Amino acid sequence: MPTLLSPEEIATQGAPDASPNRLPSPHVFAGRAERLRKLAEGHAMADFLAFAARLADAQQTLLDRLGPTAPPDEAQLRRCRQHGMPPLDAHGAQLPADWTSVLHDLATAVVPHAPAGLQNAIAALPDFPQERLAALARAILRGDEDLSNPIELALAPLIGASLQVLWASRALGLATSDIPAGFEGGQCPACGAPPVASIVRIGDAGHGVRYATCSLCACEWHVTRIKCVPCQNTRGIAYQGLEGAAGPAHPGVKAETCPECQASLKIVSMETDPAVDAFADDLATLALDMLVDEAGFHRAGRNLFLFLP
Numbered sequence: 602m603p604t605l606l607s608p609e610e611i612a613t614q615g616a617p618d619a620s621p622n623r624l625p626s627p628h629v630f631a632g633r634a635e636r637l638r639k640l641a642e643g644h645a646m647a648d649f650l651a652f653a654a655r656l657a658d659a660q661q662t663l664l665d666r667l668g669p670t671a672p673p674d675e676a677q678l679r680r681c682r683q684h685g686m687p688p689l690d691a692h693g694a695q696l697p698a699d700w701t702s703v704l705h706d707l708a709t710a711v712v713p714h715a716p717a718g719l720q721n722a723i724a725a726l727p728d729f730p731q732e733r734l735a736a737l738a739r740a741i742l743r744g745d746e747d748l749s750n751p752i753e754l755a756l757a758p759l760i761g762a763s764l765q766v767l768w769a770s771r772a773l774g775l776a777t778s779d780i781p782a783g784f785e786g787g788q789c790p791a792c793g794a795p796p797v798a799s800i801v802r803i804g805d806a807g808h809g810v811r812y813a814t815c816s817l818c819a820c821e822w823h824v825t826r827i828k829c830v831p832c833q834n835t836r837g838i839a840y841q842g843l844e845g846a847a848g849p850a851h852p853g854v855k856a857e858t859c860p861e862c863q864a865s866l867k868i869v870s871m872e873t874d875p876a877v878d879a880f881a882d883d884l885a886t887l888a889l890d891m892l893v894d895e896a897g898f899h900r901a902g903r904n905l906f907l908f909l910p
């Protein structure tokens with residue numbers, strides 16, 4: 602007879618017996634698009650979420666066309682496992698040769714539905730210096746982009762979406778055993794990028810197991826519950842949600858706040874709402890970021906559809 606675990610035991614149990622890392626679904630962007638369309642219904646930011654859904658649809662079409670990218674060679678994979686280095690390193694990586702064709706294909710697919718600022722930026726794309734575009738893409742991969750130029754600010758989510766397609770394709774070329782195991786930190790063990798949010802899963806990964814979801818390659822890595830992902834602190838962790846007139850406004854999403862590093866990372870729970878998606882539900886709960894920001898916490902999650910000047 603199976604043993605039932607108490608909520609406390611579930612919350613503190615370690616990684617599942619299988620790999621602590623999960624590869625993205627080959628249909629990751631289609632899943633996001635579907636969730637974004639659902640979240641857009643009656644939402645104060647309905648137009649933004651509906652456009653994000655169209656962009657995610659276009660990402661899926663491109664990922665289907667690309668399929669999995671061939672993995673790094675075995676010697677490189679072995680070195681990465683031995684030294685705990687991400688095999689698809691985003692920080693120092695060269696841009697894949699086909700990256701601008703992915704960008705142009707995404708732009709063509711979404712331009713009829715894009716907001717005016719992005720339509721103008723897409724119109725300017727053919728004359729935009731290639732080396733500036735590449736420099737911006739590399740800065741986005743490193744997380745230190747300067748978006749003072751309005752055209753670059755408008756193009757950033759499209760570049761972010763292109764990089765997500767390319768890195769998801771590369772992640773799909775890996776086996777879970779190619780990704781270094783045993784890391785619970787704030788960087789994806791497959792590509793080194795920060796998480797968009799974290800997710801408590803149900804079903805195949807075991808009930809109540811929490812993963813951080815990569816903002817770039819969509820891999821997931823196991824992280825302990827009630828523990829700050831950026832700094833690993835376990836003391837004074839608190840949770841904040843959005844309240845509506847008739848109770849919790851978005852019950853599947855909470856912001857986990859840490860008094861040590863003042864970071865806030867969202868946790869979306871399939872236990873509360875089986876349809877949650879870390880990326881989509883993050884975009885739909887920006888009001889929660891404002892709430893925790895007012896309380897003095899900074900956002901630790903990175904969402905590549907979301908850029909500020």
Ligand SMILES: [Zn+2]
Nearest residue numbers: 789792815818
């Ligand atoms: Zn990653």
Ligand SMILES: [Zn+2]
Nearest residue numbers: 829832859862
């Ligand atoms: Zn912390």
